[in-house]
Amino acid sequence: MLRVEGVTAGYGPVTVLRDVTFAARPGEVTCVMGRNGAGKSTLMKCIMGLVPAQTGSVTLDGVAVHSLPAHRVPLHGIAYVPQGRRLFGPMTVDENLSVGLLARGGGAEVRNAVLDLFPRLRERLDQVSSTLSGGEQQMLAIARALCLEPKVLLLDEPTEGLQPSMIRLIQETIVKLKETGVATVLVEQRVEAVLRMADQVSFMANGAVVETLRASDLTATAVQFADHVGV
Numbered sequence: 001m002l003r004v005e006g007v008t009a010g011y012g013p014v015t016v017l018r019d020v021t022f023a024a025r026p027g028e029v030t031c032v033m034g035r036n037g038a039g040k041s042t043l044m045k046c047i048m049g050l051v052p053a054q055t056g057s058v059t060l061d062g063v064a065v066h067s068l069p070a071h072r073v074p075l076h077g078i079a080y081v082p083q084g085r086r087l088f089g090p091m092t093v094d095e096n097l098s099v100g101l102l103a104r105g106g107g108a109e110v111r112n113a114v115l116d117l118f119p120r121l122r123e124r125l126d127q128v129s130s131t132l133s134g135g136e137q138q139m140l141a142i143a144r145a146l147c148l149e150p151k152v153l154l155l156d157e158p159t160e161g162l163q164p165s166m167i168r169l170i171q172e173t174i175v176k177l178k179e180t181g182v183a184t185v186l187v188e189q190r191v192e193a194v195l196r197m198a199d200q201v202s203f204m205a206n207g208a209v210v211e212t213l214r215a216s217d218l219t220a221t222a223v224q225f226a227d228h229v230g231v
């Protein structure tokens with residue numbers, strides 16, 4: 001279980017996260033919603049150690065990760081796909097996956113399991129990743145993160161700007177990931193997407209998690225969405 005407890009963090013003198021408490025369970029999709037600037041991306045960066053926690057703790061299965069240097073956090077089982085993907089553009093699909101595999105010593109078995117989730121990538125192993133479509137690039141970014149065999153996968157708006165058929169494919173894959181036991185934390189703004197995928201939703205406002213609900217307590221017309229996201 002990933003636990004964020006009482007975390008305050010920010011950029012230089014600017015405090016963004018204020019006493020954030022948040023958890024994500026294995027085999028579940030936990031969505032993080034909130035208006036622009038609420039602090040969702042900063043929370044992801046803080047979990048990864050890219051924005052250091054000034055107070056509080058981030059733990060994975062009881063092990064503190066907030067005191068680790070950022071480059072060691074993925075080795076402890078937390079993988080991150082930031083907004084904008086950040087692939088190694090001139091490298092092929094296969095080479096991008098190899099980078100992910102090398103980071104934690106994953107072998108052919110891991111590679112095969114990941115490609116089983118993304119058959120489109122298996123057909124394009126030798127294609128230079130910058131020539132992939134936007135949706136395929138997003139798939140590759142997720143696939144590369146999964147090559148780390150993470151316990152926790154952080155996805156920051158993975159379907160932003162993609163066409164509907166691609167959005168559907170990526171959402172189906174995220175739901176399928178639950179079977180692997182990974183705890184997925186998904187920053188997602190669209191209500192229908194959250195209703196389709198989430199087991200739990202945490203709403204953020206002004207740098208704090210103001211409410212966390214189980215999916216069974218949400219409905220499309222729920223006041224929570226209007227209150228917290230303005231839809």
Ligand SMILES: Nc1ncnc2c1ncn2[C@@H]1O[C@H](COP(=O)(O)OP(=O)(O)OP(=O)(O)O)[C@@H](O)[C@H]1O
Pocket residue numbers: 011014016034035036037038039040041042043
């Ligand atoms: N590198 C930075 N330096 C200073 N302030 C930053 C930096 N990155 C983000 N912020 C500020 O932190 C606040 C939270 O930003 P963040 O990107 O975490 O919000 P968000 O909820 O992910 O927003 P969005 O939905 O627009 O992506 C904003 O006020 C933003 O201006």
